[in-house]
Amino acid sequence: MMTTEEGYLILSEISAHEGKLASPAEGSIPSSSFPASLPDRMGPDVGIQLYRAFFLPLQEERYPNGSCDPMSGEIIFRTPITFGWDVFDELPEHIPQGNIMLILGRGSADRLKLKERIGSMMAGEMAVFSGVEPNPSSATVERGAREIRENDPDIIIAAGGGSVMDAAKFMSLIAVHGGTVMDYITGKRTPPDGGLPVYAIPTTPGTSSEITPFTVVTDDRIGNKVGLRHPSLFPRGAIIDPSLTVSLPPRQTAATGLDILSHAVESFWSRNATPLTREFSLRSVSLVREHLQGAYDDGASRPQREGISLASVLAGMAFSNTGTTICHSISYPITYDSGLPHGMAVALSLGPAFELLRKKGFEGLRPLAEAFGSNTRDFRKDLESFMRSIGSPTTLEEAGFTGGEKRIMDTDMTALLRNFPVSLDEGDLEWIIRAIS
Ligand SMILES: [Fe+2]
Structure with missing residues (x-):
């Protein structure tokens, strides 16, 4: 090892x-x-x-x-991986400073005041894409990718459940390399390794998306969930704080x-x-x-x-x-x-x-x-x-x-x-x- x-x-x-x-x-x-x-x-x-x-x-x-x-x-x-009760409060020790695109979901973002807490800890400019839905759609992913491109951040922070992290990983790919969700799913485009770094902060355990090379989204055009596995989908860092799940x-x-x-x-x-x-x-x-x-x-x-x-x-x-x-x-x-x-x-x-x-x-x-x-x-x-x-x-x-x-x-x-x-x-x-x- x-x-x-x-x-x-x-x-x-x-x-x-x-x-x-x-x-x-x-x-x-x-x-x-x-x-x-x-x-x-x-x-x-x-x-x-x-x-x-x-x-x-x-x-x-x-x-x-x-x-x-x-x-x-x-x-x-x-x-x-950084794992521990309250490690979220030490965020700047685990995520590099720079301009941030913060990707948030619905429930946990408000409940845990993630935007305010992350904003107060990190020094760089911060743009926010919020409202990623459960079982995120390709439309949401593609919209998020456009916003990332417009804001041109140094890093992406995905704070939320599996849906938020899955969506953010896919957004990062499309923001850097273009195309649509289905381009990657069907193999029309093969993601090159590397891209905008994603740091994941799970607020629900479960998908383990914060440490895996997978993303699963829902595509309404084909009427089903679709998944992608690629090494570039491993987040650059995972900050896992069980206190966020209480x-x-x-x-x-x-x-x-x-x-x-x-x-x-x-x-x-x-x-x-x-x-x-x-x-x-x-x-x-x-x-x-x-x-x-x-x-x-x-x-x-x-x-x-x-x-x-x-x-x-x-x-x-x-x-x-x-x-x-x-x-x-x-x-x-x-x-x-x-x-x-x-x-x-x-x-x-x-x-x-x-x-x-x-x-x-x-x-x-x-x-x-x-x-x-x-x-x-x-x-x-x-x-x-x-x-x-x-x-x-x-x-x-x-x-x-x-x-x-x-x-x-x-x-x-x-x-x-x-x-x-x-x-x-x-x-x-x-x-x-x-x-x-
Ligand atoms: Fe699963």
């Missing part, structure tokens, strides 16, 4: 091995061995600290006699927590997972299991909010390397048609996808079930009762989705199907959709 001059953590470069990892054998990872304590406060080398805290103590136990090289496979974290209402707490869980679970079984990403996934799953109900019941609880924010970091580190799988594909038309929050829509099909993997004899599910405090036989049932306990639907009917099986089957799932660890035919996908109908 090494850090570059920019502070990026690049694991792939010191890997002695390339590619090829066996799935951990069933039963090889006892979930009870998670380290209990976390670093109190983590600086820009958070990746190294997490690696030391979560992986090293377990390495010999899980992979005795060097049976698996934890550093094999390509793993890249490119966003330096005012998140219970329903959003549940939805964003389920998004974290979905990222961790789908990353765990992704075809691209490595021992290290699996370790981050498992720890993220156990943190969600441990803290989401508490954060839902008592939003002001510091330990619960810290646990969920950390779960989001770990899931983000895992799935930014592995990608997600079909549960995300299935969720897009559900959210588009019914307005069900993203995390709740993805979580709907997690249990059936787990079940399908079990039926197909996929090995290695036991540690995942155990990290959730369950076992492979009861995982789906336990997940559903967990979802109900935080007010999340468990069927398409409860979610208010009336588009039918065909609407979901018509979604292009090619990319995320590739990440799924076993090949699925149309009948398998129909089975999953019927299981939640």
Whole structure:
């Protein structure tokens, strides 16, 4: 493991091995061995600290006699992270001074007085693009890009939920390199690496957009959500302060927590997972299991909010390397048609996808079930009762989705199907959709 001059953590470069990892054998990872304590406060080398805290103590136990090289496979974290309660108040220490374009959403911007607080801490000129909506549209992204070009800032600060950060990353790309959202989605334009630097301050955990190379926006012309993955979409820095999440209402707490869980679970079984990403996934799953109900019941609880924010970091580190799988594909038309929050829509099909993997004899599910405090036989049932306990639907009917099986089957799932660890035919996908109908 090494850090570059920019502070990026690049694991792939010191890997002695390339590619090829066996799935951990069933039963090889006892979930009870998670380290209990976390670093109190983590600086820009958070990746190294997490690696030391979560992986090293377990390495010999899980992979005795060097049976698996934890550093094999390509793993890249490119966003330096500052994590800690109240680190937002030290913003000038973590973001370079210069002229700023501040991108804000709706709810959290007013609730937390972000414009005023950021404006008072940063010295440069500050222009503001506010009002990014949940599931931001291509029109919003393209409008924001125009405003950025007009204001010609040195840096962009995206302060808000996943929608704000996703939109800001896409805006930055278009502001510098031109074109439209669909130009990039369809591959007509390939984003060159580099662009206007984006510094992300999440006010909701969940998408982990502050540390990932992904952006997802909604395009009304094609009637669905569309996503882009590119290295230039890694933010230049992430300032993650769990205290900013205390005012998140219970329903959003549940939805964003389920998004974290979905990222961790789908990353765990992704075809691209490595021992290290699996370790981050498992720890993220156990943190969600441990803290989401508490954060839902008592939003002001510091330990619960810290646990969920950390779960989001770990899931983000895992799935930014592995990608997600079909549960995300299935969720897009559900959210588009019914307005069900993203995390709740993805979580709907997690249990059936787990079940399908079990039926197909996929090995290695036991540690995942155990990290959730369950076992492979009861995982789906336990997940559903967990979802109900935080007010999340468990069927398409409860979610208010009336588009039918065909609407979901018509979604292009090619990319995320590739990440799924076993090949699925149309009948398998129909089975999953019927299981939640
Ligand atoms: Fe997601």
